[in-house]
Amino acid sequence: xxxxxxxxxxxxxxxxxxxxxxxxxxxFNPTSDMVTSYVIEYARPGTINSNFIAVLTLSGTTNxxxxxxxxxxxxxxxxxxKNGVGSSLPSEEISVPTNAPTIPLEFKITx
Amino acid sequence: MKKLLSILSLFVLFVCTIRAASVSxxxxxxxxxxxxxxxxxxxxxxxxxSNSNNVGNVTNTTVxxxxxxxxxxxxxxxxxxxxxxxxxxNEVAYQVPTAFTPINFRITSLVTNNSSxxxxxxxxxxxxxxxxxxxxxxxxxxxxxxxxxxxxxxxYTNLQSATVSNLSNGTWRFKANSLSPSTGITSxxxxxxxxxxxxxxxxxxxGFKFINVAP
Numbered sequence: 001x002x003x004x005x006x007x008x009x010x011x012x013x014x015x016x017x018x019x020x021x022x023x024x025x026x027x028f029n030p031t032s033d034m035v036t037s038y039v040i041e042y043a044r045p046g047t048i049n050s051n052f053i054a055v056l057t058l059s060g061t062t063n064x065x066x067x068x069x070x071x072x073x074x075x076x077x078x079x080x081x082k083n084g085v086g087s088s089l090p091s092e093e094i095s096v097p098t099n100a101p102t103i104p105l106e107f108k109i110t111x
Numbered sequence: 112m113k114k115l116l117s118i119l120s121l122f123v124l125f126v127c128t129i130r131a132a133s134v135s136x137x138x139x140x141x142x143x144x145x146x147x148x149x150x151x152x153x154x155x156x157x158x159x160x161s162n163s164n165n166v167g168n169v170t171n172t173t174v175x176x177x178x179x180x181x182x183x184x185x186x187x188x189x190x191x192x193x194x195x196x197x198x199x200x201n202e203v204a205y206q207v208p209t210a211f212t213p214i215n216f217r218i219t220s221l222v223t224n225n226s227s228x229x230x231x232x233x234x235x236x237x238x239x240x241x242x243x244x245x246x247x248x249x250x251x252x253x254x255x256x257x258x259x260x261x262x263x264x265x266x267y268t269n270l271q272s273a274t275v276s277n278l279s280n281g282t283w284r285f286k287a288n289s290l291s292p293s294t295g296i297t298s299x300x301x302x303x304x305x306x307x308x309x310x311x312x313x314x315x316x317x318g319f320k321f322i323n324v325a326p
Contacts (some may be wrong), residue, residue: 027318032279036315077321081313083280085223089310091319 019069022096026079028063029088035060035081040067041090043076052078052090132296133175134205140170145192153185157202160186179296182206210291210298211237218285218305220274228309232285233272234301240289242267244275245300247284253293254286254304266290280310 029035037060041052058065060081067077074097081088136151148168148170152160166172177183183206186199213234222229243266247254266274286300 014194023322025318025320025322026316029313029316032281033308033313038316077319079316079319081316083310083313085310086312089315091316094320095320 018026018072020072021068022070022075022077023064023066024077024079025064026091029081033081033088034083036084037082038062038063038065039080039082039087040096041078041080042067044073052076131136132177132179132207133173134177134183134185134207135171135173136185136187136199136203137171141189143189143191147190147192147194150188150190150196151185152199153183153189155181155183157184157204160184178208179207179299180209208294208296210289210294210296211240212298213240213242213287213289213301214303216285216287216301216303216305218307221307223311226311227276228311229274229276230278230285230307231272231274232287232305234287235271236289237291239269239293240291240298242270242273242287242289244273244285244287246275246278248279248281250282250284250306254294255285255300256288278309282306283309 024040026038038055038058039054040058042055043052055067056065060083074095076093076095078090078093080090138149146168149166149170151164151166151172151174153162154160164172164174172181173186182204185203185205186201188197188199190196215238216232216234218230219233220231222231232244234242245254245256245259247259252258284287284304284306286304288300292295293325
């Protein structure tokens with residue numbers, strides 16, 4: 001049992017050590033929107049109710065960015081535009097798989 | 112020639128109806144058997160006629176395209192089948208009526224919510240006039256009827272105020288005029304030109320996508 005536990009710990013650290021960079025693009029909002037910044041938000045794997053948080057804030061003159069060093073997993077991303085009045089509604093959400101291992105199945109304590 | 116002139120001396124101006132700055136003219140018919148038609152000459156100075164209409168062999172016509180508030184001078188000549196033209200008739204003058212331009216045209220309030228701005232206007236105009244509000248985006252260029260990139264859809268009858276919305280972000284200038292339904296005359300644009308900046312929240316971004324995943 002001790003041996004198995006130590007192997008699992010090693011595997012976990014190894015997987016956590018992997019990270020990905022994810023490049024995004026989008027279309028500029030119409031000039032009349034007077035966008036001052038774009039915000040990329042993401043929901044972490046396993047987040048209940050897709051609780052999005054900001055991961056990157058970019059200039060309104062930017063239409064591309066790379067989100068770096070994300071631990072492996074499947075994330076949902078969306079984009080929000082901001083101007084002097086406030087934030088837009090979010091863009092459509094996109095799911096980005098990052099080659100994470102599949103979920104262990106039949107996980108249980110064996111006699 | 113003299114005979115034609117004498118008959119045309121009976122040239123009379125009838126203002127039958129005035130619609131959209133036009134005037135109706137009428138005269139007595141000539142009696143020559145070879146008469147071919149009449150020409151109406153007119154201009155904005157007495158004795159100087161920069162425009163002409165060959166109206167054919169009729170005894171009335173309507174001259175349109177006249178400018179509000181301007182006085183026009185008209186004469187008529189007759190011509191026969193051989194192309195001989197009479198001397199001009201007596202001259203008649205007609206001043207195109209003016210319509211009452213709204214005054215004290217102004218923005219009274221600006222109500223901004225998340226996605227649109229409502230602008231409330233007020234003015235003073237004559238009773239029963241139909242007021243139209245015009246808008247030009249940007250700070251450059253003369254706001255005239257030939258230079259408006261948005262004519263707000265509403266026309267406001269018997270109202271002394273109005274609300275407009277759904278204008279895109281930017282600086283907007285406004286003017287108004289009024290139409291008198293009884294005369295068909297449209298007034299000049301207001302001298303007042305209220306200006307306001309409009310800014311609402313941006314639209315949702317589109318085309319958001321990831322390019323690839325590189326572990």
